[in-house]
Structures are given as C-alpha cells and as structure tokens.
Amino acid sequence: MKAAIVVFPGSNRERDVARALRLAGAEVTTVWHTETELPAGTDLAVLPGGFSYGDYLRCGAIAGRAHAMDAVRAHAARGGLVLGICNGFQILCESGLLPGVLMRNVGRRFICHRQTLRVERADTAFTKAYAQNEVIDVCVAHGEGNYFADPETLARLEGEGRVAFRYCDAAGQLTVEANRNGSLNSIAGIYSDTRNVLGMMPHPENFVEGLVGGTDGRGLFESLAKAA
C-alpha cells in the first residue's frame, strides 16, 4: 500500500495520519498542494485534518480548488482510494468529489471530545477490519462538521448505502445527544458512489495506540493497508 498525503497551507494532522498509516504497514509520502501529479504507484490519496487556508471563505473551499486536487480527482476517477479526514472531508465536499457540505455545528461551538461511531458497512476497502454495526470509539475535533445535503441527495446516499459512519451512543443508538454537531441522519462519514472515496469528520488516526487512550481507529488503516 502506497499512500500519498496531500498537504495544504494550514493542514496540521498530516503527521498523525502518516504515523497511523505506517503502523498499519503502509508506505507514506507527502505531496505539496502545488503538485499536479501524485507519486507513481499511489494507491491511496489522503487529505488530512487541519485548517487549510485558515478556513478562509468556507472550510475547504480554497484547498478544494488546488492543483493537487485535480490529481486527486483523476486518481479517484481511475478507481484509486481517497480518504479525507475532518478538513479533508470538507475539502472533498468542496471539490465535488463527495456531495453535500459541512456546515457550522448546530451548537455553534468547536467540539473536541471522544465520540462513538457506528460502522454502517464492513465490506469496503476502508472498513473490512471492522464488523457491520460495530461501535468504535474515536475522537472528533471540529467547528464545522454538521453534514447537510438536499433531500434528494440524502435519499440517494441512504438508498445506495453510502453512509460510512454515524454518530451513536455507546450502545450504538443514534441519539440526538450523540449527534452533537447536528448532522442530518447522524452522518459522520460518506462514500462516493463507487465506494473508493471516503470522507469522515472524526479522527481515527487519534486512536491507533493504547498509550494515547484507544486503538479503535486502527481498523480503518489496517483495512486500507490490506486493500492494495
């Protein structure tokens, strides 16, 4: 598995996600946003968390139009894997690779806490190491994670089984309390129609080593490492 992490001015989680990928056995390189091509043989393009361009205009809006995103778009069109975490998910929505938009959290505050998620399907390149409906304990840290899409888009996502993760309580129930940013249908992450692109607000890379509080994020990187 060869992973290329695309770094923008203001990205700040690229080292964490690189560490998580390496722990899972992936070979990792970083790519500056001005590059027009991904390294030859890239299996997975990663858009890390952070605050690209200081969240100017809208979160992910400027990064979503960077040169490197044309390369990411071409990679996705070839069936290559793409993972966007947090600001990376916002960038994927802004670039048109995923539908919908991440709005300001309903409670208006930046939220930063442990979060349980329900794994909606365990048959994708990102989730094979999990079980369907498994509840995993990871982290969230964002001010704009409130997933919104028009009713037709939302119905299409649900109908095509494209919701990857939902915010849930420890028992796997989709409660209002567990959905603290106010996302429609408790959506924490979605896939592209061919399920090779995943965008998610939570940070699985935070929880890959017991020393820092949890290891439930490992499954995602282990799934990816085995995918190519």
Place this chain on the structure above:
Amino acid sequence: MKARVTVTLKNGVLDPQGKAIEGALRSLGITGIAGVRQGKFFEVEVDAADEASAEATVKAACDRLLANTVVENYRVEIAR
C-alpha cells in the same frame, strides 16, 4: 468596473451564526428584530469591456468559488 456580490444561505438552511447574532441583539435590548441571517459580501474589481461580460465573469467566479450553491444563493450587481 466594480461588482458587488452578496452570498446568502438558502431558505431552510440552518444558520447558527445568524441565531447567535439574533440572541446577542436581544441581550443588548434591541427589540423588534424578528430574525437575522448572516451572509457574505464581496467587492470585486473586474477588468471587462462591458457590463454583460463583467457580469458573466463574476457569475462564473460565484459558481466556481465564491458561493457553495448546495447551501448558498448569490446576487451580482455591477456598479454603474
């Protein structure tokens, strides 16, 4: 030529910032405000031969970057 672009949230899209401003106005004792929706305003200097081409350029800028048309509307005015 100057263009003025106003970007607003579409009806029905929740605006937590507008709500917060509404609450702050209430706490200042400013009464009679039924609702606030926050948007964005851009002043764009356009290099164009005529109004029609200036408008076309700015509309393209809105569609491709200034507005996210999933949740936002925009309005372009060319200053005379």
